[in-house]
Amino acid sequence: xxxxxxxxxxxxxxxxxxxxxxxxxxxxxxxxxxxxxxxxxxxxxxxxxxxxxxxxxxxxxxxxxxxxxxxxxxxxxxxxxxxxxxxxxxxxxxxxxxxxxxxxxxxxxxx
Amino acid sequence: xxxxxxxxxxxxxxxxxxxxxxxxxxxxxxxxxxxxxxxxxxxxxxxxxxxxxxxxxxxxxxxxxxxxxxxxxxxxxxxxxxxxxxxxxxxxxxxxxxxxxxxxxxxxxxxxx
Numbered sequence: 001x002x003x004x005x006x007x008x009x010x011x012x013x014x015x016x017x018x019x020x021x022x023x024x025x026x027x028x029x030x031x032x033x034x035x036x037x038x039x040x041x042x043x044x045x046x047x048x049x050x051x052x053x054x055x056x057x058x059x060x061x062x063x064x065x066x067x068x069x070x071x072x073x074x075x076x077x078x079x080x081x082x083x084x085x086x087x088x089x090x091x092x093x094x095x096x097x098x099x100x101x102x103x104x105x106x107x108x109x110x111x
Numbered sequence: 112x113x114x115x116x117x118x119x120x121x122x123x124x125x126x127x128x129x130x131x132x133x134x135x136x137x138x139x140x141x142x143x144x145x146x147x148x149x150x151x152x153x154x155x156x157x158x159x160x161x162x163x164x165x166x167x168x169x170x171x172x173x174x175x176x177x178x179x180x181x182x183x184x185x186x187x188x189x190x191x192x193x194x195x196x197x198x199x200x201x202x203x204x205x206x207x208x209x210x211x212x213x214x215x216x217x218x219x220x221x222x223x224x
Contacts, residue, residue: 043201043215096167099213101154
């Protein structure tokens with residue numbers, strides 16, 4: 001499984017945008033970039049995924065670098081409820097369906 | 112609410128015992144995954160079932176086994192329990208393609224005394 005690198009922790013203020021980076025320099029052409037988050041005392045929750053183009057949904061935006069070696073999850077206006085551990089995961093289109101979690105980024109949102 | 116139901120929420124038992132964790136997937140999802148989350152190992156994939164058949168195996172111990180029933184619910188059986196088996200066990204379900212998200216339950220917290 002291709003590896004991702006994320007900062008251990010980040011801090012943000014409520015109602016400000018948050019940019020969570022992920023490096024994946026060994027990404028292959030068939031790897032999709034998925035983001036999950038885990039709120040305290042809950043199971044992981046799907047956030048967004050993409051292949052090459054930037055993606056938007058009701059929760060977040062995903063910006064993918066042109067060379068696909070990095071991506072950024074964007075929360076447009078952080079709320080206290082967004083405090084969680086965010087995981088960036090690569091999933092091979094033709095490979096296993098399992099999720100391989102790293103340590104993720106712990107996001108703290110200050111009121 | 113993810114639509115995935117796990118029971119029980121908490122389980123406390125002793126070493127050497129056997130327990131069964133249960134998972135009901137989201138309506139329409141044929142695939143069920145089990146994950147273990149411990150403080151030192153993080154979130155790790157254990158096993159996947161698709162429509163009643165084992166589809167993929169991860170770091171699952173021989174003392175652990177799972178099955179998926181015709182109604183698509185799944186059970187994870189843990190036997191000869193050791194202190195190190197104390198962890199959160201999550202079940203997830205999906206339509207079993209790589210592009211589709213997995214939906215997780217809230218987990219079962221297993222404590223071995």
